[in-house]
Amino acid sequence: MNQSEQQRQRAYQRAAQAMQPRRPLFRNTVVAFLVGGLICVVGQLFLWLLRSRGLPPKEAVALTSGIMIFWGALLTGLGAYDNLGRIAGMGAALPITGFANSMTSPAMEYKREGYVLGVGARLFTVAGPVIVYGLVSASAVVLIRWLFLAR
Amino acid sequence: MPKWLGQQTVTFYQPPVVLSTASVVGPKEGEGPLGQYFDVVKGDRLLGQKSWELAEKMLCEEACDSAIKKAGLQPSDVDFFLAGDLLNQIITANFSAETLGVPFLGLFGACSTLAEGLALGAMLIDGGFASKVLVGCSSHHDTAERQYRYPTELGVQRPPTAQWTVTGAGAVLLGTSGPGPRITHATIGKVISMGIKDPSDLGSAMAPAAAETIWQHLQDAGRTPDYYDAIVTGDLGAVGHPLCRKLLSDRGVTMPESFNDCGLMIYDRAKQRVDAGGSGCGCSAVVFTGYLVARLIARQLTRLLLVPTGALFSPTSWQQGQAIPAVAHAVALEIPS
Numbered sequence: 001m002n003q004s005e006q007q008r009q010r011a012y013q014r015a016a017q018a019m020q021p022r023r024p025l026f027r028n029t030v031v032a033f034l035v036g037g038l039i040c041v042v043g044q045l046f047l048w049l050l051r052s053r054g055l056p057p058k059e060a061v062a063l064t065s066g067i068m069i070f071w072g073a074l075l076t077g078l079g080a081y082d083n084l085g086r087i088a089g090m091g092a093a094l095p096i097t098g099f100a101n102s103m104t105s106p107a108m109e110y111k112r113e114g115y116v117l118g119v120g121a122r123l124f125t126v127a128g129p130v131i132v133y134g135l136v137s138a139s140a141v142v143l144i145r146w147l148f149l150a151r
Numbered sequence: 152m153p154k155w156l157g158q159q160t161v162t163f164y165q166p167p168v169v170l171s172t173a174s175v176v177g178p179k180e181g182e183g184p185l186g187q188y189f190d191v192v193k194g195d196r197l198l199g200q201k202s203w204e205l206a207e208k209m210l211c212e213e214a215c216d217s218a219i220k221k222a223g224l225q226p227s228d229v230d231f232f233l234a235g236d237l238l239n240q241i242i243t244a245n246f247s248a249e250t251l252g253v254p255f256l257g258l259f260g261a262c263s264t265l266a267e268g269l270a271l272g273a274m275l276i277d278g279g280f281a282s283k284v285l286v287g288c289s290s291h292h293d294t295a296e297r298q299y300r301y302p303t304e305l306g307v308q309r310p311p312t313a314q315w316t317v318t319g320a321g322a323v324l325l326g327t328s329g330p331g332p333r334i335t336h337a338t339i340g341k342v343i344s345m346g347i348k349d350p351s352d353l354g355s356a357m358a359p360a361a362a363e364t365i366w367q368h369l370q371d372a373g374r375t376p377d378y379y380d381a382i383v384t385g386d387l388g389a390v391g392h393p394l395c396r397k398l399l400s401d402r403g404v405t406m407p408e409s410f411n412d413c414g415l416m417i418y419d420r421a422k423q424r425v426d427a428g429g430s431g432c433g434c435s436a437v438v439f440t441g442y443l444v445a446r447l448i449a450r451q452l453t454r455l456l457l458v459p460t461g462a463l464f465s466p467t468s469w470q471q472g473q474a475i476p477a478v479a480h481a482v483a484l485e486i487p488s
Binding site: 008009010012013015019020021022023024076077079081082083084085086087088089090092093098101102104105106108109110112125126 | 202297301304306307308309310345347352355358359389393394397398424
């Protein structure tokens, strides 16, 4: 590509950029905060309920996660969670219900290609990168801790 | 006599005629401002099928069947079937062709496929190679979502530049004579890339191709935009359409108010949550077969330039960092008064 062609493309990209509608960042942030917060409040209510029934803290936390995953998966199956995600963005994606959505939606979508080549092979299409880099960064943090802090 | 005009345009001496058209759409398209113009509006997007792909095939087959029946013909009367869609290996078109049993040529021009089909169909007919050609195009919101983006039930926030793939199929039956609109010219576009890499902003990627083809068509045919009652692009949407207008105005071509876009016409953007508008092969296909042809037949329009645009990328190409090239073809239609 010669230089004038590059300049022409850059000029066009700037013009296109100027035409782009702005993301409603303020609205998105507020809605993400409210919806994400609401999901966490629901989780907290379950946790209190389980604790009040005498479940030890560790078990109560684990069971709360299980309950929230169930709700995320159920709402995905009912076709509601994608609407919640569209409206609330990260507020719906970040809580554990969002993780449930990221696992359930590929399972539903790729079931049509069968349980091995579909569900089995593609279940982690969305959650895969999160898990991979979650593990990588956790390992890095542990390494740093082991090298500099633990002694 | 040569049928070649200028750089990229062909002209037809016995302009092929649109014998019949049919459009079948999903529920969202039926709720849009053009809902009343479509032949069939489906109540849901899965159509009782096992997969989105089978549902899209049903849309395509129904549109093709309906167009043939409307002309009072049988599939065996059709010489060639030209069709395409957005899916890998154009499976909707291939599988519909199997059902239809008509000699078939598969097309891929992404969302510009309708114009590619109309141009080639008209060439086959005016060239004397066929007397009846069926052109079919389809897209489906969910087949496109899962192929190009994410599983359909994943909760994702769409950027405001994103467009909504139309669930719908359109079919056009072309013949040699009749009272319908005729195809007078076709301008075949070049593939153009301006370095846009964002797959959720296809309007910006396609606008230069549309502007280039419209400009070239006007040059080749020796016309100004005023010659046409309407110039309609395929699916540039709310971002690409004003960009296309600006690119043309930079080259000294002022587009009239009537310059419109199928992607902006098919949905009510304020109410239907489609962000920048409609897209997909089905977008220009159903707006043309449902609405624009009806307006031509009612003589509310007498000269139409249809310019569907296609973004020629795949998930692999954009993930590997390649820019998104685009193409646009123009088809000129007139209805004899």
